[in-house]
Amino acid sequence: MAAPLPSPDMPPALVARHGSCSLLTPDGEVLTLAAEEAVRELRAWPAPLVVHAPLTARRLGLPPLPQPTPWLDLLELFTFVLPGRTIPPTVRGLAQALDLDDARIGAAEADLLPELADILLDRAAALRMTPAGEDMAALAIRMDRAGWAWGGSVLAALGAAHPLPPEALQPGDAIRVWRRLPRWEDTAPRPAPANHPVSAADARRRLGEMLGPQAGKPGGSGRLRRRGQRRLRPPAGPWRPAYGAGTRPGTGTGKTLGYVAPASLWAERNGGAVWISTYTRHLQRQIEGELSRLYPDPAVRRRHVVLRKGRENYLCLLNMEEAVNMAGSRGGPSGAIIGLSLVARWAGATADGDLLGGDLPGWFGDLFGRGLLAGIADRRGECIHGACPHYQRCFVEHSIRRAREADLVIANHALVMAQAAWHAMDGESGADEDNIPTRYVFDEGHHVMDAADSAFSTELSGLEAAELRRWLLGAEGARSRARGLKRRLDDLVVGQPRLEAPLEAVLQAAHALPPPGWSARLADALHPVLEPVPQAGEDEAMPALAGPVPAAPVLADATLPNPCEWMLHLLARQVLARSRANEPGHTGHRGGAIECDLHPLSDALPAAAAALARALDRLAVALRTLVERLLERLEDDTGDLDSATRERIEAAVRTLRRRALSRVEGWVAMLRAIGGPEDGPGGMAERGTPQHIDFIRLDRREGQRPGEQDVGLHRHWLDPTIPFAAVLAAPAHGILTTSATLRDENGRGDGDEAERAWEAAEARTGASHLPSPALRAAVASPFDYRRQSRAFIVNDVAHDDIGALAGAYRTLFQAAGGGGLGLFTAISRLRAVHQRLSRPLETPGSRSTPSMSTAWTMRHWSTSSVPKPIPACLGTDAMRDGVDVPDRSLRLVVFERVPWPRPDILHRERRTHLSRGQPGEYDDRIARLRLRQAFGRLIRSSSDRGVFVLLDRRAPSRLLSAFPEGVAVRRAGLGEVARDMESFLRGHENGEDGFPPSPSFTS
Structure with missing residues (x-):
């Protein structure tokens, strides 16, 4: 058996659900309490055993727990003992991963938690005499010193004593996993492939x-x-x-x-x-x-x-080393040390080091903060390669x-x-x-x-420009591990005047990019004309005007000398003025952002764009010179450079071109086109079809503080498959493009419909831009959709009533008996419905998990280790793609609205110029393909049954050809739909119509 827990008394165990808690007292009594009662009981006892401490605290209405958490979180122990394994962050998920049978798991109440702790500690004890056990012991000592709640129990299970023998791995070295990982070795280049056909x-x-x-x-x-x-x-x-x-x-x-x-x-x-x-x-x-x-x-x-x-x-090993050094230098208990120690355990077991969607659990960031993972990831453009x-x-x-x-x-x-x-x-x-x-x-x-x-596409925004400045100049005095260009290249250029001079020119020219604090200054300047107001159905609050808009920014050029920041202010003022005036060029917003056409320009914008273009051109010239002279050193010093230095120079050249030079050159080209003679209203050429779409967007990005805004000038290809075909498809020797929704047939059945559908598919994939015609193939689904599926449009739910919408989802999920996927076209409605559904859908034995990435959710929904069927999964309509959930785990898809394309500027211009004179049909095609993709999640084998429900009574009949032949779409009230659906799915359970019986359902 495992070693006893640290407390002299058995700690309480707690499972917190929405509205109630299961509590195992130190006396061995299992209680069902309200959250408030459970909090009062916990005050008199030691720190409890829990699964997912941060989520448990939130459900109890408690403030965020400190780091390191005093609670005994079984997920932390699981990650330490069994690194590289991912499980749902629930009692049931943990119990199944530890091979407990369903009879023992039961309703997954609090009395199960001590047994799970014993199993994990027993597994740790089984490793005590192995090399893995020696590593675990050294790491556990380090974590125990940092205040890890499990430290004492794990050390007792491993039989580790302080101090460790001198010949053993020491605590200070245990976390430095980068010293023990395997090395790669170079191999000869692979020859060009042959061309033998496959019959x-x-x-x-x-x-x-x-x-x-x-x-x-x-x-x-x-x-x-x-x-x-x-x-x-x-x-x-x-x-x-x-x-x-x-x-x-x-x-x-x-x-x-x-x-x-x-x-x-x-x-x-x-x-x-x-x-x-x-x-x-x-x-x-x-x-x-x-x-x-x-x-x-x-x-x-x-x-x-x-x-x-x-x-x-x-995972970037250099960033992890710096994070470990910073955390260790602060002294005293450190939650960062505990999180980094668990990352070290995982790094020694992972298959590929993928922090996002790999074998690091998706809930790891919930336990230790997303910032920890962001700090140790391979941040864009900062790799120093051979150095x-x-x-x-x-x-x-x-x-x-x-x-x-x-x-x-x-x-x-x-x-x-x-x-x-x-x-x-x-x-x-x-x-x-x-x-x-x-x-x-x-x-x-x-x-x-x-x-x-x-x-x-090209984007000149405050965040993009400030990020490039940080990449070039480093942290500029802030507390940060950001490495500037000088630090990354210093040993390559030091003592080389031909390299030092252009490097210094790059650093000087980089000061034209927005300095730290630009976003706060932008928010302050816009404050008199901004007032956050909620917009129904949108993801974020939309800025709205609270008063008259002056023609020019309040700040004068003398008080805002930075050319990029000055340009950002002018762009923001134009988009706000255009938004309030509701001019024809304004098409609304996407995801909480305000957009407007670049043209017609405000009076001050052309001069500001020209000044910024000149400043960025100086930066581009300095970058090109630095790249050219690095290449010259490769050629001139061939006999003096070792292989590592040569590889570093080659990597530096690639990175400078990709991360900085190409971006700056794109910005300069975009700025110089502003106000040019070829531009007309809307940023389009006066004659013919435009090649690019230029517009301005003002929004708030992830990671910015409330009230801060980002603004940018955006340039997109009208038809982005043109550059795709040029740089990827044309040079390739062979490409197969496949999809269940590559082709749309609108159901009219006329003779030209199939050809039009193929032509549209070729246009969307870039095949129409290649010299050789595409070879086409269509394969029908082998399933009997008439027998295996049903489709409904609910005609009595108000689309603008969140309460009614949540009630409809609840009714349908409960009628299905589990296995439901709810799709939403707006994050705000998703969040509002989730908040209302969490409590009524959660019953003893069910699983409610915190928000996680789509990749992680789908990975676990699609594996046999997850109990089936899940009560419900909610997500944006992005989850309609590529989801292959086996067996009967998914048998209901509910879409809250017709997934029309977002009416932004990009869609407006493509609809105008790429729709072949049929803009309405262009919109319909996009909606039909999205509906077809969502419906396609249901029937994945000949034994499946599935129901598709659309909660939008305004859905036009012309979109119903999105569903496969044989699927009859019926409009009915919510109650009738729920009854018919339940009868259809229960018939599947009972083995009617030749279907084998399905397992019992647990909500």
């Missing part, structure tokens, strides 16, 4: 191997063989040198395995890699999980498959080098497009790091245009 028969055989001989049979693999999988091998696959506008497989056709089979075979035969790109990170992990069918052995799979994400997702003492142990560098030898690389659209753009800019100098692929599969292909829009 249809070979692809079918590979698919059969992946599915297994018993697929879809009782007791078999559980993955159905689907006709669509065998047909999903168009001649335009990535294994042949052609471009496909893709396939449009219906939902549930098993397209992932359908394209993985031939792609993996091509990679093996030709010695090359196929990059599989998704829009959402949770689909990256989902595809990675599917590949266990191809490579069951984890070690083999690790050699053949690599998951790539942006650097900002990974870092941990370079050869770096998680990002490990993944880059593994990707060079992998057969399949699973990335996301943002990384893939950024990588292609960087390669086009850097040429061969950037190819070594990125190993630019030539074959791609774009899953979630309907988002190619959205991803390209983000990748190829």
Whole structure:
């Protein structure tokens, strides 16, 4: 058995739910109390055993707990004993992860918590004589000194004594995990791939191997063989040198395995890699999980498959070292030391070092603060590459080098497009790091245009400019670990006058960017004309005018000499004036932001733009000179440079180009275009179709203090698939674009409808901009939607009544008996409904979890370790994409409104110029595709049943062709819908209509 807990008396155990608490007293009595009563009881007892201390405190109405928390949080103990494992942060989730059976878990009351603590301490004790136990003992001593509530119990379980033997790992070294991680080693460059084709028969055989001989049979693999999988091998696959506008497989056709089979075979035969790109990170992990069918052995799979994400997702060992040093220097108890110690435990066990969506639990930041993870992540642009003492142990560098030898690389659209753009800019100098692929599969292909829009847009905003200044100049006296450019390059340029001079010029020119405090000064200047007012249905408060707007800013040029900050003030004043005047160019707001067209310009804006362009041009010239002279040093000092220095210079050149020079050059081009003769109303060319859309946006960003605003000048491509096709698609040897909603047919059935649908799909994926025509393939879903699904439009719920909306969700979730997904088009309505639903949907035995990322939520919803079905999951309509929840865990999707496109400036201009004279149909197409994607979450196998409900009585009938053929959409009142849905789903449970019985439901 485990060692006793630190308190001489048994501590109380507490499970706090919405409205009631389960409390195990030190005397062994289990009580059900109101939150207020539980708080009074706790005052007389030692710190309690809990699961998720911060959430428990919030439910009790207590202020945030101090760090380190005095409570015995079982999640902290779980992370210490079993690092690299993720579980739902609930009593039931923890109990199932520790292999307790359902009969013992029961209603997951407070009396279960001491048993869970004993199991975890027993598992720690089992490791005491192993190398892992020695590491744990040293780390636990460090954590105990910092005030960790579990310290005494863990040390007793491990049999650790103070001091440790001299030959053992010492507490001060235990947290320095970067010293013990494996190193990567360079290998010879991989030759260019061959071009041996993959036949249809070979692809079918590979698919059969992946599915297994018993697929879809009782007791078999559980993955159905689907006709669509065998047909999903168009001649335009990535294994042949052609471009496909893709396939449009219906939902549930098993397209992932359908394209993985031939792609993996091509990679093996030709010695090359196929990059599989998704829009959402949770689909990256989902595809990675599917590949266990191809490579069951984890070690083999690790050699053949690599998951790539942006650097900002990974643990930076240098940042962690600095965080440990800072936390350790303060003395006394430190919650940061405890959190960092648990990160050290995880870093030694993680598969890839992914802090966000990987094997670090999604609730870790709730326990120790999101700032801790942000501080140790690989922050954008700050990597010093070969100069870092941990370079050869770096998680990002490990993944880059593994990707060079992998057969399949699973990335996301943002990384893939950024990588292609960087390669086009850097040429061969950037190819070594990125190993630019030539074959791609774009899953979630309907988002190619959205991803390209983000990748190829330009934004000159206060936050972007201030971040670049911080990257160049460092912290400027603030308490921060930010490393400026001089610190990163100092040892490369010191004693080199030809390098020192341009570096100094860069640092001087960087002072044209907004200095610290710019956002607060902007807020102060705008205060007389701003008044936060709530806007129904929007995500944040919208600034509104409280009085007349002067024609020019209140501040004079003499009091605001910084050219960038002056430009920001002018932009903010213009957007406010345009907003209040309600001019035709103003289209409202997106996500709480105010937008307006750049043109017509305010009187002072052209001069301010010209002054800022001149200042930024000086910065660009200095950056270009520094880059050129670094390259000259590579050429001139070839015989004197060691490999590490050469690699550092090459990395510095890449980073300067990508992080600074390309951005500044884009800003200069945008500023110089202001007021030019080619511009007309709305920032468009007077004649013909514009190439870019220019507008101003004022909003509040994450991380800013209340009242602070960010303002920016934005430039987007009217058609962002043009640069996508130029820098990525055209140079590639083969691309397959696939999606369940790539093509929209409006249901009219005329002869030209299919061709129009394909043409629209090609336009959205960039295929229309390539010299060779796209090869098309469509695969129908194999399911009987008429029998397996129902769709309703509720016609008696007021769309603007939050109480009625919450009541409708509650009624539908309860009628379904669990397995519900609620989708919202606005975060404000999501939050309001969640607040009203938390208590009525939570009953003994249910699980209520704090807010977590979509990727983490989907990962655990989709795994067998999560009890099924969940009562409900609420999220924005972004969750309609790439969610593949197995079995009956998801059987109801409720959408609160028709997902119309947001009426912002970008949509207005694209609707005008890209709709081919049918703007209404352009809007309808977007809404239909979103509805179809949401409906597609329901039926994933031939044994599923699912119900789709739209709580918008205003939904036009012309959108109903979004649903598959055979789905009859019925309009009815809420009560009738709930009864019909319950009858339909209960029939599934009872095995009617040939369905096998389903397991009992627990709310």
